[in-house]
Amino acid sequence: MDVIYLLIIxxxxxxxxxxxxxxxxxxxxxxxIVNNIFDSENIIDPIIDEYATVLDDLAxxxxxxxxxxxxxxxxxxxxxxxxxxxxxxxxxxxxxDFSLPQNGIESDTPFWAGxxxxxxxxxxxxxxxxxxxxxxxxxSNPVQHVRVKTPESISPRDEKGNLIGDIKTTPWHQDSGVxxxxxxxxxxxxxxFPLMDASVENGCLQVVPESHKGDILTHCPQESGTQIPEKxxxxxxxxxxPIKKGDALLLTKKTVHSSLPNIxxxxxxxxxxxxxxxxxxxxxxxxxxxxxRSKSNPSxxxxxxxxxxxxWKNTRDSLATGKQPKFNRWDGKHPVCA
Numbered sequence: 587m588d589v590i591y592l593l594i595i596x597x598x599x600x601x602x603x604x605x606x607x608x609x610x611x612x613x614x615x616x617x618x619i620v621n622n623i624f625d626s627e628n629i630i631d632p633i634i635d636e637y638a639t640v641l642d643d644l645a646x647x648x649x650x651x652x653x654x655x656x657x658x659x660x661x662x663x664x665x666x667x668x669x670x671x672x673x674x675x676x677x678x679x680x681x682x683d684f685s686l687p688q689n690g691i692e693s694d695t696p697f698w699a700g701x702x703x704x705x706x707x708x709x710x711x712x713x714x715x716x717x718x719x720x721x722x723x724x725x726s727n728p729v730q731h732v733r734v735k736t737p738e739s740i741s742p743r744d745e746k747g748n749l750i751g752d753i754k755t756t757p758w759h760q761d762s763g764v765x766x767x768x769x770x771x772x773x774x775x776x777x778x779f780p781l782m783d784a785s786v787e788n789g790c791l792q793v794v795p796e797s798h799k800g801d802i803l804t805h806c807p808q809e810s811g812t813q814i815p816e817k818x819x820x821x822x823x824x825x826x827x828p829i830k831k832g833d834a835l836l837l838t839k840k841t842v843h844s845s846l847p848n849i850x851x852x853x854x855x856x857x858x859x860x861x862x863x864x865x866x867x868x869x870x871x872x873x874x875x876x877x878x879r880s881k882s883n884p885s886x887x888x889x890x891x892x893x894x895x896x897x898w899k900n901t902r903d904s905l906a907t908g909k910q911p912k913f914n915r916w917d918g919k920h921p922v923c924a
Contacts, residue, residue: 602711604718612719616798616841619827623779623834624711630781630831636702637682637732638663644681645670664782664853668736675742677751682732686873686902688913693906699898703732704891707859712777713879715836716861719775722881726888727774727860728873729765735789735854738847755789755845757813758821760798761860762839763805764812765869767915770802772839772866779834781855789848791835792824797842805916806923812914814842815922872911874901 604612604620612618624630645657645666653674658666671677680687681696684703706712707726716724733752741753748754761776762769784790797819805812819842826846827835837843848854861878862868868875874897876888888894905911 602714604715609718612836612838615795616838617793617795617827617843618836619829620715620834620836621830622711622832623715623777624706624709624832626832629706629709629711632702633706634663634781636700637698640682640698640700641667641670644678648674664855667734668740668853671736671742671753672740675750677742677753679732679734679752682734684732684898685728685730686898686905689910691902691905691910693903695902695906697898697902698732699891699895701891704894706857708878708889712834712859713861715834716775716777717879719836720773720861720863722879723864724877724879725862725864725866725868726876726878727862727868727870728875729761729868729870730859731857733854733856733858735845735848735856737788737851737853738849739851753848754810755847756791757808757811758816758819758842758844759805759811759813760802760840760842761837762802762869763814763916764914766871766912767869768867768871769839769862769869772862772869774839774869775861776837776839776858777834777861778837778856778858780829780831781857782853783828783830784854784856785828785850786826786846787848788850788852788854789846790826790828790854791843791845792826793837794819794821794824794842797823798838798840800840802840803842804920804922806920807914807916807918812916813844818922870913872901872905872913874898 608618641663648654649657654670658669682698684699686697713724736753742750744750803814803818805814829835864877877886880886
């Protein structure tokens with residue numbers, strides 16, 4: 587990374603942009619690991635603290651309902667959420683997510699758009715890296731999620747023994763394939779980062795290098811998620827991408843990737859964010875994005891997390907009473923989906 591240090595009234599500000607070599611590697615391979623994209627103490631740890639309060643509320647709610655026998659307040663986040671999921675035989679990722687589901691949106695559908703999450707989306711390290719790829723007018727795309735993957739050996743399952751909800755492994759896909767076609771020409775960048783070390787054992791991502799050089803592949807809607815049939819690419823070429831807390835993985839919109847199963851005894855906890863040039867289509871127009879950085883018009887930048895929360899709340903209220911928008915371009919009728 588190219589690094590510039592500026593001294594302003596005794597403070598050292600670290601400006602981090604990708605080097606020319608890093609940018610070339612990203613465009614050649616379709617992915618890039620960026621080390622120390624932000625410091626954990628000021629960005630990640632506040633997120634963990636914020637989500638602990640969300641889990642407090644969820645645990646108290648489930649305990650009062652009689653769904654769980656204790657609120658397990660003595661446990662740390664990972665052990666606690668695992669215990670709650672297993673005992674209740676359900677998952678609750680929507681309570682933590684800073685997006686809305688693609689169906690069944692109601693006026694009380696939970697989501698979390700808190701200030702610590704907003705600070706991560708708009709952090710200097712993230713936006714410097716995004717600017718290196720999409721340019722100086724950076725827009726936060728609303729296709730964004732938090733993932734809490736509990737250990738598969740102690741996770742809830744259905745009557746057939748299959749994992750349920752968001753704890754399932756994420757199937758093979760391209761990020762451009764899980765949004766609408768209006769964004770096919772958008773310069774879309776994914777920034778994926780863990781809130782704790784992501785290893786092969788606890789289910790880090792795996793990518794197919796250089797798979798972004800072809801077309802958007804046909805995706806098939808399945809019970810486990812919208813996915814690319816393995817007959818359309820060589821999954822044997824995939825490589826795992828373990829990364830440390832504080833690091834990030836960059837992906838192009840057409841890089842084929844999935845997650846590995848969590849065979850460890852701890853959770854895998856991660857954010858996936860997307861950025862693009864302001865003014866280009868998001869592929870999910872029903873959801874609210876915002877200007878995260880603008881060199882030409884700094885006053886257009888969203889800097890207030892309360893406004894961001896209200897944007898999502900207003901969207902939820904509107905969609906709860908109106909027609910559900912189109913979220914998926916695929917109908918599953920292509921012969922390759924048979």
